[in-house]
Amino acid sequence: MTEEWVTLHGGPLDGEEIPVDPADPQPGVAMVADGCAIPGGRSWYEPDETGRWRWTGDTP
Structure with missing residues (x-):
């Protein structure tokens, strides 16, 4: 898997950087x-x- 690091915007993890699969x-x-x-x-x-990458809500 090739990964790309993205910054999360909004919500409780605003500013966190995580790897994703482009x-x-x-x-x-x-x-x-x-x-x-929740x-x-x-x-x-x-x-x-x-x-x-934006927060769209929370899920159980």
């Missing part, structure tokens, strides 16, 4: 986060139309 046809990551609105849940980030 070849993933449906990019997005669900990350465990202390600031998640206890024990994950915060979801995905690239917007400009390629910037």
Whole structure:
């Protein structure tokens, strides 16, 4: 896997840098986060139309 490092924007992980697979046809990551609105849940980030990885909400 080739990885690319991206910076997360918004939500509880704002400013964190993580590796992602640029070849993933449906990019997005669900990350465990202390600031998640759902206890024990994950915060979801995905690239917007400009390629910037933005928080889109929380999931159980």
